[in-house]
Amino acid sequence: MKPFEVMDCALLTRMSGIPPAINLRELRDRLAVCGENVLFHHYCETTLRTTFDNPDYRNDFAVWAKLYLGDRVLAERLGILDPYSFPSMEELRAATLEVIDERLSELVMVPWARPGDEFFFMESTMVVFDTGARITNPNRLGPFIRKMTNSSVYYHFLEARRRTPDGKDDFSAWLGKCGEPYRPHADALSTIDYYFNSLGYLRREIARVLAYVKGASK
Amino acid sequence: MRKLLSSYEGIVGSAVLGQLRQLGEKLAGASIVHVNSTREGGGVAEILDWMVPLMNDAGLSASWEVIHGEPRFFEITKAFHNGLQGHTVPLTMKDWKIYEDVNEKNFERLRPALEEANFVVIHDPQPAGLLKLCDRRKGKWIWRAHIDISRPFRPVWKGLRPFVEKYDASIFSMAEFAQLLPHPQFLVPPSIDPLSEKNRELEPSEIEAVRTEFGLDPSRPLIVQVSRFDRFKDPVGVIAAYRLVRKVAPVQLVLAGGGATDDPEGKAVLEDVQEAAGNDPDIHVLLLPSGAHRTINALQRLADVIVQKSTREGFGLTVTEGMWKGKPVVGGDTGGIRLQVVNHHTGFLVNTPEGAAHRIRYFLHNRNRIDEMGSIAREVVRENFLLTRHLRDYLTLMLVMAKDPRERLLKV
Numbered sequence: 001m002k003p004f005e006v007m008d009c010a011l012l013t014r015m016s017g018i019p020p021a022i023n024l025r026e027l028r029d030r031l032a033v034c035g036e037n038v039l040f041h042h043y044c045e046t047t048l049r050t051t052f053d054n055p056d057y058r059n060d061f062a063v064w065a066k067l068y069l070g071d072r073v074l075a076e077r078l079g080i081l082d083p084y085s086f087p088s089m090e091e092l093r094a095a096t097l098e099v100i101d102e103r104l105s106e107l108v109m110v111p112w113a114r115p116g117d118e119f120f121f122m123e124s125t126m127v128v129f130d131t132g133a134r135i136t137n138p139n140r141l142g143p144f145i146r147k148m149t150n151s152s153v154y155y156h157f158l159e160a161r162r163r164t165p166d167g168k169d170d171f172s173a174w175l176g177k178c179g180e181p182y183r184p185h186a187d188a189l190s191t192i193d194y195y196f197n198s199l200g201y202l203r204r205e206i207a208r209v210l211a212y213v214k215g216a217s218k
Numbered sequence: 219m220r221k222l223l224s225s226y227e228g229i230v231g232s233a234v235l236g237q238l239r240q241l242g243e244k245l246a247g248a249s250i251v252h253v254n255s256t257r258e259g260g261g262v263a264e265i266l267d268w269m270v271p272l273m274n275d276a277g278l279s280a281s282w283e284v285i286h287g288e289p290r291f292f293e294i295t296k297a298f299h300n301g302l303q304g305h306t307v308p309l310t311m312k313d314w315k316i317y318e319d320v321n322e323k324n325f326e327r328l329r330p331a332l333e334e335a336n337f338v339v340i341h342d343p344q345p346a347g348l349l350k351l352c353d354r355r356k357g358k359w360i361w362r363a364h365i366d367i368s369r370p371f372r373p374v375w376k377g378l379r380p381f382v383e384k385y386d387a388s389i390f391s392m393a394e395f396a397q398l399l400p401h402p403q404f405l406v407p408p409s410i411d412p413l414s415e416k417n418r419e420l421e422p423s424e425i426e427a428v429r430t431e432f433g434l435d436p437s438r439p440l441i442v443q444v445s446r447f448d449r450f451k452d453p454v455g456v457i458a459a460y461r462l463v464r465k466v467a468p469v470q471l472v473l474a475g476g477g478a479t480d481d482p483e484g485k486a487v488l489e490d491v492q493e494a495a496g497n498d499p500d501i502h503v504l505l506l507p508s509g510a511h512r513t514i515n516a517l518q519r520l521a522d523v524i525v526q527k528s529t530r531e532g533f534g535l536t537v538t539e540g541m542w543k544g545k546p547v548v549g550g551d552t553g554g555i556r557l558q559v560v561n562h563h564t565g566f567l568v569n570t571p572e573g574a575a576h577r578i579r580y581f582l583h584n585r586n587r588i589d590e591m592g593s594i595a596r597e598v599v600r601e602n603f604l605l606t607r608h609l610r611d612y613l614t615l616m617l618v619m620a621k622d623p624r625e626r627l628l629k630v
Contacts (some may be wrong), residue, residue: 008237010614013405014623016398037626050407050561050602116552120393122405125618128629129240149233150601163627 004174006133009155011048013124020118028100036082036089037123038142043083069111074103142210188213221271242276244630247278250337285345287320295344303369321347323426327399346381358619361385366395402623409608415511418506428516439469442521446475447487450530455571457494463576474504538603541595548577566597
């Protein structure tokens with residue numbers, strides 16, 4: 001069995017070059033044409049960015065709708081979109097535009113933000129590196145995860161879903177290859193509600209779930 | 219004393235330091251030259267003072283150069299600084315010529331280091347003219363803007379833009395502070411050093427000595443705002459908030475700042491503040507010397523609630539400092555304060571003296587929330603706004619610049 005190779009990553013955010021949006025119509029039009037990486041950044045990379053890690057909503061569009069457009073209805077509809085549940089970024093884009101178009105059709109005026117409160121479109125580069133750490137015993141995965149950096153957890157448990165062809169996280173994929181005794185471990189990881197929590201919480205939760213399954217299987 | 223990464227292990231943990239060392243290994247031996255305009259005083263010098271030794275400790279070959287110039291050069295670049303932040307400033311063609319000449323003279327002195335470096339980071343506008351002169355440069359040149367240049371006085375930006383647009387990349391603290399430029403613009407928020415005099419742990423006796431020195435009553439709640447006397451920091455608004463609270467609770471207020479005497483505008487604001495304070499013995503307006511870091515540190519630790527009621531703000535590192543001391547912050551809903559203060563989690567964002575008074579009263583009536591939110595605030599700073607994160611961003615940036623700055627995922 002191939003050992004689990006522990007990777008880590010660091011995120012560097014940059015301006016996307018797309019002009020900021022001052023109202024919902026501009027947000028819609030720019031979302032329709034922005035690169036997939038912009039969409040991915042505002043939906044998925046928010047947990048890794050330098051910011052408070054437990055906001056009302058996980059994606060920046062919902063947060064902006066609530067705080068700066070003052071449209072709580074739109075914020076709630078955008079906030080529940082789970083980017084990892086869409087097979088592709090294009091489908092996530094279509095769903096986002098659908099929510100915004102529906103909201104625009106309900107309103108008599110286009111909601112707008114004050115100058116200085118515009119939505120800034122960003123994207124990022126993720127630098128990935130091998131930590132050199134290897135896990136050979138599947139029973140050691142949970143305890144090891146407890147000591148991992150948040151960014152390592154992000155790379156293996158969240159980013160992997162976009163990176164790998166089958167959309168699986170790296171931990172489940174590796175446990176799945178470790179033989180039948182570890183299938184319950186892999187299955188248990190799939191029960192974690194991973195999108196709506198901070199990385200710190202997620203790290204503890206993954207370790208807890210693995211410890212629970214290990215205990216139950218004894 | 220030379221700063222080492224290991225000094226921070228007890229604060230950020232070994233995993234974070236391990237990550238920095240691994241990123242450093244990927245850049246081992248790379249030379250990086252930072253250039254700014256002063257070795258002492260000001261936020262940029264404070265950053266470079268720790269960043270250069272820590273980069274060296276991480277395995278790079280980092281150095282720090284300072285440009286020299288006549289007083290007139292620094293008057294001109296001070297005008298750039300103000301103009302970039304939106305103030306109307308008079309600049310002549312002769313001023314621009316002096317700017318270029320001083321950059322030229324400095325370039326001759328710095329030429330070998332700048333030509334050979336793998337990375338050159340030019341901080342703020344003063345040395346920005348160096349790039350144009352360095353035809354035989356081998357490395358990547360990055361312009362670091364430490365201020366908000368989103369709404370500049372156009373003639374200043376028009377004059378400076380040709381110097382900065384030729385850089386390979388630029389760095390801004392927040393998206394809201396940036397200008398559109400034809401190269402990658404990275405976002406790296408500033409940070410604080412938890413071991414600096416301003417932020418390190420203090421002995422209880424030292425904190426109590428500061429309380430005694432300023433005649434603060436230990437039995438009554440204390441509100442503290444630390445910032446220079448500047449209209450945008452709204453110290454008069456803080457006094458108005460204090461008076462609203464004072465009607466129902468026996469609070470004390472400290473407004474601590476420094477460096478106002480040589481600044482006509484600062485002096486006028488200080489006079490307004492003193493007039494607004496009147497003879498109230500519970501309002502302490504403290505004009506502190508520039509090196510009074512430990513006093514500021516102690517005052518922030520003595521506070522029940524930290525206030526930073528700015529109406530316009532850069533990043534707001536005094537907010538970060540207050541949060542690091544485990545205090546919730548009542549902050550103005552502007553600039554970088556928004557990135558740090560999250561309603562009901564790390565403090566409250568407010569827009570008026572009434573709003574500030576309301577939130578201060580909330581804390582006084584819910585003392586447990588001071589500790590709860592203060593504790594979250596400290597963790598937010600630990601995770602996001604300590605120098606280790608800042609260093610990680612710089613190391614990442616160099617790795618990205620060495621490969622392809624527009625790639626989404628880079629394996630190194």
